[in-house]
Amino acid sequence: MRAIGQDSLGGPDVLRIVEVPRPVPGPAEVLVRVCAAGVNPTDWWHRATGGLAGDVPIRLGWDVSGVVEAIGPGVTLFAPGDEVFGMPRQPAPAGTYAEYVVSPARHLAAKPPTLSHVEAAALPLAALTAWQALVDTAGLRPGQRVLIHAAAGGVGHLAVQIAKERGAHVIGTARTANHAFVRGLGADEVIDYTRTDFTAAARNVDVVIDTIGGDYGPRSLQTLRPGGIVVSLASPAEAHLADRARALGLRSTFMITEADRAGMREIASLAASHRLRVRVDTVLPLDQAATAHEIGERGRTAGKIVLTVCG
Structure with missing residues (x-):
C-alpha cells in the first residue's frame, strides 16, 4: 500500500x-x-x-x-x-x-x-482534545465563563461549540478577520489578540483553554477568578506555573489527548445532530x-x- x-x-x-x-x-x-x-x-x-x-x-x-x-x-x-x-x-x-x-x-x-x-x-483529535479539556479535565458547568485561545483554529473552533453546548459564556481570541466566524460558532465575546491585551479584556474567567503555549499560560492566570483553571494543550505546564497558580488559589495543568471511544461517541452524536460543525x-x-x-x-x-x- x-x-x-x-x-x-x-x-x-x-x-x-x-x-x-x-x-x-x-x-x-x-x-x-x-x-x-x-x-x-x-x-x-x-x-x-x-x-x-x-x-x-x-x-x-x-x-x-x-x-x-x-x-x-x-x-x-x-x-x-x-x-x-x-x-x-x-x-x-x-x-x-x-x-x-x-x-x-x-x-x-x-x-x-x-x-x-x-x-x-x-x-477526532481536535474535537476529543476540546472535549477532554473542557469536560473531563476542567469539569465545565453551565454558566461558567470560558476563555479559548486561537478560537478560529482546529481545536479552538470546536471548543467554542462544545463550551456553548455545555451552557458556558464563551470568550475567544482571534484575529479580526476571523471574528465573524468565531461569533457564528456561538462565542459571546471575541478579542483581537493582536490589538488588545486579553488579560485586560477577559476577566472573572473560570476555565482557560490554552492552545498556544509560551507566555499564554502565565498571562492567562491573570484572567481567572478564584478556583479557576488553565488547561494547557501546547506544552507541559512548568512546575513554577502550577506552584504560582496554587499560591493564587488557582489551578494550572497540562493535558495530552487520549484515544477515547466514549468521547468519540459524544462527538459523533453532536455532529450527527448538527450541534457540532x-x-x-x-x-x-x-x-x-x-x-x-x-x-x-x-x-x-x-x-x-x-x-x-x-x-
Missing part, C-alpha cells in the same frame, strides 16, 4: 510517498481502508522532533475516516463495510497518512451518515502531505486541513 513516510527529522520536505506492506488486524483490531486523514499540529511537531514517536522512520497521522476492510479475532463492534472514524492509538503512533491503517476497534466510532469522510476525518479549511490528496504541513505551520488556518486517500 501507499503511505507517507520519513527517514529523517526535519521540515515538510522530508515527507514522501513510500510503499509498505498492508497491515493485518490482530485480536480486537480492525483494518480500515482510509478515505481521509486529518492533519494536526502534533503531526508537524512529530515530523520535526520525533516527539512521542521516537526515532525515524516515522509514520504520521492520527485522525482517520474510512471503511472497515477486515476485522481481527474478538471484534464485535464492527463488520467489514462499516463506515468508521476515530483517533487510533493516540498518543502512540498510528500512521493514518496511508491507504490502510489498523486500529483497536474501541478507538473508533460509527461515522455519522450526515458527515462526509473529509468532515469526519477533521474531527467542523470547518475544513484545506483539502489535499495524500501525495501532497508536505504541502499540507507547510500550510498548517504558517498558523493562519481557520479550521482543519484534511488529506484525501480513497476515491
